[in-house]
Amino acid sequence: MGEASAMAGTDKTRNQTLGTAPIVVLVNPQLGENIGTAARAMANFGLHELSIVAPRDGWPNAKAFGASSGAHWILEGASVFDSLSSALKDVNFIYATTARPRGMTKEVITPEQAGSDMKARIARGEKIAVLFGRERWGLDNDEVSLADVIVTAPVNPAFASINIAQAVLLVGYEWFKNQAETLGQQTPELAALAGPGLQTPDTRLATKEELFGFFNHLERELDEAGFFKTGDKKPGMMRNIRNLYARAQLTEQEVRSLRGMIASLTRAHVKRKEAK
Amino acid sequence: MGEASAMAGTDKTRNQTLGTAPIVVLVNPQLGENIGTAARAMANFGLHELSIVAPRDGWPNAKAFGASSGAHWILEGASVFDSLSSALKDVNFIYATTARPRGMTKEVITPEQAGSDMKARIARGEKIAVLFGRERWGLDNDEVSLADVIVTAPVNPAFASINIAQAVLLVGYEWFKNQAETLGQQTPELAALAGPGLQTPDTRLATKEELFGFFNHLERELDEAGFFKTGDKKPGMMRNIRNLYARAQLTEQEVRSLRGMIASLTRAHVKRKEAK
Numbered sequence: 001m002g003e004a005s006a007m008a009g010t011d012k013t014r015n016q017t018l019g020t021a022p023i024v025v026l027v028n029p030q031l032g033e034n035i036g037t038a039a040r041a042m043a044n045f046g047l048h049e050l051s052i053v054a055p056r057d058g059w060p061n062a063k064a065f066g067a068s069s070g071a072h073w074i075l076e077g078a079s080v081f082d083s084l085s086s087a088l089k090d091v092n093f094i095y096a097t098t099a100r101p102r103g104m105t106k107e108v109i110t111p112e113q114a115g116s117d118m119k120a121r122i123a124r125g126e127k128i129a130v131l132f133g134r135e136r137w138g139l140d141n142d143e144v145s146l147a148d149v150i151v152t153a154p155v156n157p158a159f160a161s162i163n164i165a166q167a168v169l170l171v172g173y174e175w176f177k178n179q180a181e182t183l184g185q186q187t188p189e190l191a192a193l194a195g196p197g198l199q200t201p202d203t204r205l206a207t208k209e210e211l212f213g214f215f216n217h218l219e220r221e222l223d224e225a226g227f228f229k230t231g232d233k234k235p236g237m238m239r240n241i242r243n244l245y246a247r248a249q250l251t252e253q254e255v256r257s258l259r260g261m262i263a264s265l266t267r268a269h270v271k272r273k274e275a276k
Numbered sequence: 277m278g279e280a281s282a283m284a285g286t287d288k289t290r291n292q293t294l295g296t297a298p299i300v301v302l303v304n305p306q307l308g309e310n311i312g313t314a315a316r317a318m319a320n321f322g323l324h325e326l327s328i329v330a331p332r333d334g335w336p337n338a339k340a341f342g343a344s345s346g347a348h349w350i351l352e353g354a355s356v357f358d359s360l361s362s363a364l365k366d367v368n369f370i371y372a373t374t375a376r377p378r379g380m381t382k383e384v385i386t387p388e389q390a391g392s393d394m395k396a397r398i399a400r401g402e403k404i405a406v407l408f409g410r411e412r413w414g415l416d417n418d419e420v421s422l423a424d425v426i427v428t429a430p431v432n433p434a435f436a437s438i439n440i441a442q443a444v445l446l447v448g449y450e451w452f453k454n455q456a457e458t459l460g461q462q463t464p465e466l467a468a469l470a471g472p473g474l475q476t477p478d479t480r481l482a483t484k485e486e487l488f489g490f491f492n493h494l495e496r497e498l499d500e501a502g503f504f505k506t507g508d509k510k511p512g513m514m515r516n517i518r519n520l521y522a523r524a525q526l527t528e529q530e531v532r533s534l535r536g537m538i539a540s541l542t543r544a545h546v547k548r549k550e551a552k
Contacts, residue, residue: 041442043435069437112453154453159319161345166317166445169438173429173446177388180430203381218537225540240533248524251381257516261494264503265541 020122022095022175023049023129024168025087027143030056030135036067036075037165038132043071045172046179050078051087051129084131084143092126096139096147097167099160108150115174117149130171132164203253210255215242217259221266296398298371298451299325299405300444301363303419306332306411312343312351313441314408319347321448322455326354327363327405360407360419361488368402368481369525372415372423373443375436380417380519384426391450393425402481406447408440421515422484424522479529486531491518493535497542 024042029035029052039050052059059080068075081087088094095114109117114130121128131147133139144150153170155162162170206214219238228234250258300318305311305328315326328335335356344351357363364370371390385393390406397404407423409415420426429446431438438446482490495514504510526534 040437044431044438044442046432071435110453153449155320156322156452159316159347162320162445166320166442169442169445170449173449176432177386177430221541222537225543227537227540237533240530241537244524244526244530244534248520250520254381254516254520257513258520261498261503261517262541264501265497265538267501 019046019179021047021049022118022122022171023051023091023127025051025053025084025129025131026055026164027053027084027131027139028056028134029164032057032061032063033067034135034164035061036064036069036071037163038168039064039068039071039074039078041165041169041172042074043068044169045176047168047172047175048074048077050074051081052078053081053084053087055080084146088129088146090127091129093121093128093149094147095128095130095149095151095171096144097130097132097151097153097171098139098144099152106144106147106150108152111151111153111170111174114149114151114171115178118175119178132167135164203251206250206252206255210252211245211250214245214250214255214259218262221262225266295322297323297325298394298398298447299327299367299403301327301329301360301405301407302331302440303329303360303407303415304332304410305440308333308337308339309343310411310440311337311340312345312347313439314444315340315344315347315350315354317441317445317448318350319344320445321452323444323448323451324350324353326350327357328354329357329360329363331356360422361484364405364422364484364488366403367405367484369397369404369425370423370484370522371404371406371425371427371447372420373406373408373427373447374415374420375428380420380426380515382420382423382426382519382523384428387427387429387446387450390425390427390447391452391454394451395454403483408443411440417515418511421518422488422522424525479527482526482528482531486528487521487526490526490531490535491521494538497538501542 024038024047026035026038029038032055035052035055042048042050055061057063059078060075064075065072079087095118118128130151131139131143133143151171153162153167215238218241222228228237245258248254300314300323302311302314305314308331311328311331318324318326331337333339335354336351340351341348355363371394394404406427407415407419409419427447429438429443491514494517498504504513521534524530
């Protein structure tokens with residue numbers, strides 16, 4: 001479906017996996033394309049262990065590789081099983097992604113809750129797996145009954161069909177969100193992702209002295225220009241002006257730029273007039 | 277790519293839209309399929325207003341409908357624009373989804389933070405939009421400079437390419453998570469008190485048309501004043517200026533005030549000169 005660096009940039013020099021992660025188990029997937037797009041979503045969020053149970057069209061599947069946007073190492077490393085129970089042999093804890101509750105007495109959690117639960121379990125050395133059902137009807141009740149907990153995403157009840165890759169994406173995203181918070185302490189890039197806030201490339205936030213210098217410059221020129229029609233309105237107007245620039249969290253460079261703009265605007269028109 | 281009720285069930289009896297939601301703006305999308313899958317992701321999370329800027333293959337596009345898994349009402353209701361600025365005219369607040377920081381001084385937040393920010397803004401009656409870039413290279417720097425804030429998802433830096441529909445899915449998911457928590461139990465008044473963000477007593481946030489009008493006014497006067505010494509530096513300088521004012525989240529009153537300041541600064545010095 002075409003690439004998009006919609007919310008992310010790729011650094012090909014990095015390792016493609018980021019430590020122990022949950023195993024993704026695709027149960028009886030029908031279309032190779034969906035296996036490929038699921039692998040891509042796994043790669044986006046540092047998931048790398050893929051188990052495929054009874055893929056309808058056999059394995060390997062060229063369409064899966066074609067749809068994976070280059071996440072080939074995940075497909076090449078995939079394990080294929082005849083039955084779900086054999087895929088889960090050495091797993092300690094199982095999450096089943098499903099639609100609404102199946103009339104089973106089993107805990108239902110959100111992908112967000114699953115994300116932090118996964119982090120805690122992996123930290124304790126547990127081996128965990130997440131089950132994703134086939135395209136047409138998801139997981140059947142016997143399959144769900146093998147799981148320890150059900151994961152259900154909050155979606156618009158009027159339009160709740162999401163495909164396998166999107167379900168993998170949401171679980172992977174919630175998993176990685178927790179990872180990014182931890183990993184953020186180790187790499188500046190992830191820190192930038194985990195820790196939001198103002199980016200100030202090649203410059204720094206202005207000091208208050210620089211900012212107040214700009215305010216004084218602006219006030220002087222506005223006075224000169226007769227902007228404050230009556231003296232009693234001036235304090236309130238200047239307060240508003242200071243407030244709006246304070247909200248912008250100006251950098252040192254921007255303060256200089258603003259002062260340059262004022263100087264240009266006030267000087268050039270005089271020159272133009274003189275030239276006439 | 278086939279249906280999956282992987283984590284959700286559909287109740288066709290429900291309304292297909294769930295009240296006011298952010299506008300999804302696809303900027304210059306190339307493939308109809310991506311417009312369709314983006315619409316599907318919107319429908320999953322109660323988003324319903326779609327704006328398409330300069331779709332490469334024209335509009336309507338049969339491939340978009342084919343790929344939407346039935347989210348036709350979103351495609352049928354889509355608005356198509358020639359330019360991004362015309363798509364944003366009556367919008368109050370803009371989120372740009374991007375890769376890593378673009379060397380701009382602009383706040384970067386996660387989809388999760390965007391989700392709660394969106395909720396607070398919609399509760400206050402603001403009209404908000406989220407920009408998603410073209411498949412190959414996302415949004416360009418001029419487009420990003422129009423936005424109030426950048427949204428970047430934490431992803432595996434070694435494999436960070438996500439497609440448009442997946443970017444829409446993550447933003448929609450975080451938006452809907454907040455909606456789902458509170459649907460039906462909230463009054464706008466309480467939301468306004470509870471939600472963080474800018475208070476705008478006696479006024480309202482400027483529309484983008486008002487803001488862009490100010491930018492044009494300022495640019496014209498700076499041109500006149502010879503502020504941009506060389507033509508090749510101008511685009512970058514204007515971008516920086518737009519960025520700093522975008523960060524301030526100007527109110528309608530402040531935009532008028534800034535335009536008044538420009539008019540004063542440029543006019544008064546001429547008058548003073550004449551008086552001599």
